[in-house]
Amino acid sequence: MADEVVSHTSLSPVSFLRRTAEVYPDKIAVLHGEQRFTYRELAERVGRAAAALRVAGVRRGDRVAYLCPNVPALLEAHFAVPLAGAVLVAINIRLSAREIAYILDHSEAKVLVADTELAAPLAPLRAGRRSLETVVHVRDTDAPDPLAGEDYESFLRRAAASDLGEIPDDEDALLAINYTSGTTGLPKGVMYTHRGAYLNALGLDIELGLDGDTTYLWTLPMFHCNGWCFPWAVTAVGGTHLCLRKVEAPVVFDMIEKHSVSHLCAAPTVLIGLAHDPRARTLRLARPLTIATGGAPPAPQVIRNVEAFGARLVHLYGLTETYGPHTFCEWQPRWEGDSDETRARLKARQGVASITALDVRVVDEQMRDVPRDGATLGEIVMRGNNVMAGYYRDPEATATAFRGGWFHSGDIAVMHPDGYIEIRDRKKDVIISGGENISTVEVESVLYQHPAVMEVAVIGVPHDKWGEVPKAFVTLKPGSAASSEEVIRFCRERIAHFKCPNAVEFGELPKTSTGKIQKFVLREREWQGREKKVN
Numbered sequence: 001m002a003d004e005v006v007s008h009t010s011l012s013p014v015s016f017l018r019r020t021a022e023v024y025p026d027k028i029a030v031l032h033g034e035q036r037f038t039y040r041e042l043a044e045r046v047g048r049a050a051a052a053l054r055v056a057g058v059r060r061g062d063r064v065a066y067l068c069p070n071v072p073a074l075l076e077a078h079f080a081v082p083l084a085g086a087v088l089v090a091i092n093i094r095l096s097a098r099e100i101a102y103i104l105d106h107s108e109a110k111v112l113v114a115d116t117e118l119a120a121p122l123a124p125l126r127a128g129r130r131s132l133e134t135v136v137h138v139r140d141t142d143a144p145d146p147l148a149g150e151d152y153e154s155f156l157r158r159a160a161a162s163d164l165g166e167i168p169d170d171e172d173a174l175l176a177i178n179y180t181s182g183t184t185g186l187p188k189g190v191m192y193t194h195r196g197a198y199l200n201a202l203g204l205d206i207e208l209g210l211d212g213d214t215t216y217l218w219t220l221p222m223f224h225c226n227g228w229c230f231p232w233a234v235t236a237v238g239g240t241h242l243c244l245r246k247v248e249a250p251v252v253f254d255m256i257e258k259h260s261v262s263h264l265c266a267a268p269t270v271l272i273g274l275a276h277d278p279r280a281r282t283l284r285l286a287r288p289l290t291i292a293t294g295g296a297p298p299a300p301q302v303i304r305n306v307e308a309f310g311a312r313l314v315h316l317y318g319l320t321e322t323y324g325p326h327t328f329c330e331w332q333p334r335w336e337g338d339s340d341e342t343r344a345r346l347k348a349r350q351g352v353a354s355i356t357a358l359d360v361r362v363v364d365e366q367m368r369d370v371p372r373d374g375a376t377l378g379e380i381v382m383r384g385n386n387v388m389a390g391y392y393r394d395p396e397a398t399a400t401a402f403r404g405g406w407f408h409s410g411d412i413a414v415m416h417p418d419g420y421i422e423i424r425d426r427k428k429d430v431i432i433s434g435g436e437n438i439s440t441v442e443v444e445s446v447l448y449q450h451p452a453v454m455e456v457a458v459i460g461v462p463h464d465k466w467g468e469v470p471k472a473f474v475t476l477k478p479g480s481a482a483s484s485e486e487v488i489r490f491c492r493e494r495i496a497h498f499k500c501p502n503a504v505e506f507g508e509l510p511k512t513s514t515g516k517i518q519k520f521v522l523r524e525r526e527w528q529g530r531e532k533k534v535n
Helices: 002-006 014-023 039-055 073-084 098-108 120-128 152-156 192-207 230-237 247-260 270-276 300-307 338-349 397-401 439-447 484-491 519-526
Strands: 028-032 037-039 065-069 085-089 111-114 133-136 172-177 189-193 215-217 240-242 264-268 290-293 314-320 324-328 357-361 377-381 409-413 421-426 431-433 437-438 451-465 466-478 501-507
Touching: 014 039, 014 073, 014 230, 028 039, 028 073, 037 039, 039 073, 039 324, 065 098, 065 120, 073 085, 073 111, 073 133, 073 230, 085 098, 085 189, 098 133, 098 172, 098 189, 098 484, 120 133, 120 270, 133 152, 152 189, 172 192, 189 192, 189 240, 192 230, 215 247, 240 247, 240 466, 264 357, 270 290, 270 300, 270 431, 300 314, 300 338, 300 377, 338 397, 338 431, 338 437, 357 409, 357 439, 397 409, 431 451, 439 451, 466 484, 484 501
Parallel strands: 028 240, 065 085, 065 111, 085 172, 111 133, 215 240, 215 264, 264 290, 290 314, 466 501
Antiparallel strands: 028 037, 172 189, 314 324, 357 377, 377 409, 409 421, 431 437, 451 466
């Protein structure tokens, strides 16, 4: 037994802050407007927050919910809540009051820490929350507090100054519950462990080259997969967190130039906004900028547009159920001599399993690996250190997701001869027209090449003869013009005619808070009154 204690330490990302605060106490840990905290100060605030939660009655395994944008309080929560032995529930700030109430009830959150600007819709719902005992408000703007909660800074003063104490001793204990978007029904609570978060954070450090000189700009929501584990990854190497309350292209460019940002993450729709902002043409990077993108397959044209202003784009892939990134499109030196178009096409692939993950496969319905021919379609399944522990209080959904001993992603892909996967569609997005499978990703990639197209989504719409046919929803670049006929003709010149949209509709696209295009919203409208499952 003594040997086991000597040779084993439980893995928890909380340990990253303790080490960094000891090694780099005077380094700047957090920048937010006029606020700045060193790692010594961050560790002290985290220790106080953990102690204050205990004073508020939080015990091991209790759930603590946060409804905040990318502000220091939410960053601190990623260490303070698990340090208190509790489970962090970071809530999507763009959910409706009904959805937030469901998450609070389903998770049985004992404490809610909410930004005052976001809390107004929750005021009528507070009385109905059976488990909720304490509300704390974070005042990051001049907005009044509709929940009449205790001020966060006052809450920190509830407890005497406290060091980080003992690191949680059970690496398989729950660290966080992240709720899915709920587009196919009620949100599901995805369970993260200390071990999974620790390993995924280290994987990010290795894959993306984070180090002590890193300045990380928070363009990715911290509530989304715990910010892909970047709160822990940046802290592990002693980098600087540059908090950003709201993502707007001019502000992002200001931050990049003012603070010499080295890393940021963004969904493809955010990349599109950056690439088409006028500042992209005049930006002069003071240091190399690495941008990690995921959430939807980026079209090669989007990759070319971003790299045109000097950024290095790293394409990754994963889901909430895999702590965010599970694969990376690892760059091969032999690709350097290829044309820009070929390199962008290669980089658009989802790649290979992360160094701290284990396996990723593309399989048929009998769980057999598809040929490595870059053409045969199958489902992506994963297994490894950064696959969720399961869905909270939902054993049936967990069993379905883990059937056959693998996590089933629902993404349809091919496996290339070099072992790199490439997504062709979500299962629910594949269009079956006259018996032919059409990849909406393939069609969208072609349409992104049109000089007037800024964003596009393709879905299947009803057709009396073929069952369904493609339709494109297009947002044009500012100042650009194009007709439906022109867009369709452009597409027909490049791919098989049956894959091309039969119709084009122009306008803004519905999106989630993390920038993903909500195709289900478009499908619900187009299939209203028709017999097709919309999800």
